[in-house]
Amino acid sequence: MATQRMSKTGVRVVGPSALKTLMAYGAAVLDTRCPEGLSDLPERLAALAPDRDQLVLLLVEDASASLPAANALHEQGYSSVVLISPAPEDGAQHPDAPAPGQRHG
Numbered sequence: 001m002a003t004q005r006m007s008k009t010g011v012r013v014v015g016p017s018a019l020k021t022l023m024a025y026g027a028a029v030l031d032t033r034c035p036e037g038l039s040d041l042p043e044r045l046a047a048l049a050p051d052r053d054q055l056v057l058l059l060v061e062d063a064s065a066s067l068p069a070a071n072a073l074h075e076q077g078y079s080s081v082v083l084i085s086p087a088p089e090d091g092a093q094h095p096d097a098p099a100p101g102q103r104h105g
Helices: 016-023 041-048 063-075
Strands: 003-005 012-014 028-031 056-059 081-084
Touching: 016 056, 016 081, 028 041, 041 063, 056 063, 063 081
Parallel strands: 012 081, 028 056, 056 081
Antiparallel strands: 003 012
16 A cells, blocks of 8 residues: 655545555545535534544545645544545646655655
């Protein structure tokens, strides 16, 4: 399972193929591709995952557009936030991410 570090907060982005594996760890899953999108994300997540140490998976269309919301969740105390996006498997990369083969500092 290839992961890609997306920000200094530790939010990661993985492709859809990782979804089943991560769900096996008891992750809370929120689909932000729905009409509500990211607008009420903190409220939806608080109802779904009151334990802020629980693994949280956000299904997104565009990881770059969803990254600020994921970072905000991390800043609110959610310790393990992962974006599930089609982009990593397509080779797309966020500007903050290290180039392939480089460590993120």
